[in-house]
Amino acid sequence: MRYKTNESQRGQADSATFRLAQFLGVFSIMLGVGELIWGGVIARHTGLEGYEWLVRVYGAREIGNGLLILFSKDPTSWIWPRVIGDVLDAATLIWGYTRDPSHVMGVVIAFVAVTPVVIADIYCAMKLSGESTKPLEPVKDYGDRSGI
């Protein structure tokens, strides 16, 4: 878990986490576009009728968050807002259910669909936050250690 200096990508030891962050950025943009386009449909199936604008605001938030993840040098600061957004989304879904319990299936489907991404968000945020900000130490040279 180390930074590389002068590079937008982090050290080789955490390149998998960096790739996961980029995937979450792309996912965030796609989800946001979906919410902007189908805000009305989503609102109708999750008990949020009359609040289509809220779904679209969330969509805009997702797009903005995704772009910040993709274009920032260090995505750590922008993964945590995704986790906060996940909490906000969950609270809104529960609120929608309390407004109109007949849409329970829509709410359940929404929860099941986003749960893996929520886990990935939390994992990625914790992993990136656990990194040292010190530059990578130079690789030790063991090129002369044949032994035979």
Place this chain on the structure above:
Amino acid sequence: MRALRWYGKEDVRVEQVPDPTIEDPRDAIVKVTSCAICGSDLHLYDHFMVGLEKGDILGHEFMGEVVEVGKGVNGKLKVGERVVVPFTIFCGECDQCRKGNYSVCERTNRKKENADKMFGHSTAGLFGYTHLTGGYSGGQAEYVRVPFADCTHIKVPESLTDEQVLFLGDIFPTGWQAAAQCDIEPTDTVAIWGCGPVGQFTIRSAILMNAKQVIAIDRVPERLAMAQAAGATTINFETQSVVEILNDLTQGKGPEKCIDAVGMEAHVSSTLDSVVDRAKQAMMMETDRPHVLREMMYVCRPAGTLSIPGVYGGLMDKIPFGAAMNKGLTFRMGQTHVNRWTDDLLRRIEEGQIDPSFVITHRMNLNDAPKMYETFRDKKDGCIKVVLTP
């Protein structure tokens, strides 16, 4: 005396404990002059192996000077002699020992009933490696009681340094046995997963056994550089496709011999199976992460051999046994029958064919052991092998 004791996950401490004493006529007491942290000690440090108790003394790679012997040693070992102690304790008399299968000695596991329950039948006693294998105190200490000491020792000449012979107790014969189990022929390509200490010795063993091509797989640049220094072709699995490159280097046929020097804690990479393994391990639905085994079974040439020196502890899922069966693969594995190989390996060291000290990257005092466990586990500071002096 001072000794390194285990107290829980990532919790090891150097503490004062009572000096060991002769408990059985076949015992000896060895004053430790050098000891090492082994990759398999990390399975204990990370608490992936069951059967340790709080306060157990770790360490199974050590050497020193004999300071006391029991009456039953019968002159086979004398006070003042310099010995490397093999990590497998063996009696030399049971059916298995007479066949040279020292790591499955039938008599040295004093807590046999535990191993019988876990494995079906008991294996040999091991130093500092859980109560499944006898619960014997280990060698990361100033003194060690060596049971069955009339057999369990390797005498080493004064002309060789500790660093040249220390690894005869574990990683050198382990790497050698891994390669020997493959019955390497001069036309063979040998692929070795893992360039940690055992992997490094496996690479050199395969080269000394005249393999046509040795391919080493890891992701840590320092380890890959050390593998390359011996003459291996290297693959960085984080940036390259292991299966594609192995096939490219073997005209699309796959390596004849594949060796797993990784074991139960395979790196959780971007592959789906390794992530699923880690999640299942965390939920106690699986004890081991067998990504390397799956990859070997998939890429190995039909009628090839898989050799497994890497330590596995229990149960694993999604093993492509259909591929293994249909391709007619041979599996060979096991803890190392250390003394089966050490006469030959000591000769090779004396003749200058190999200097095992090449692998040492950190030399520290026993007091620094807790910090060095972490450094070694996290592969910090280019750490490949730690040697401690009490």
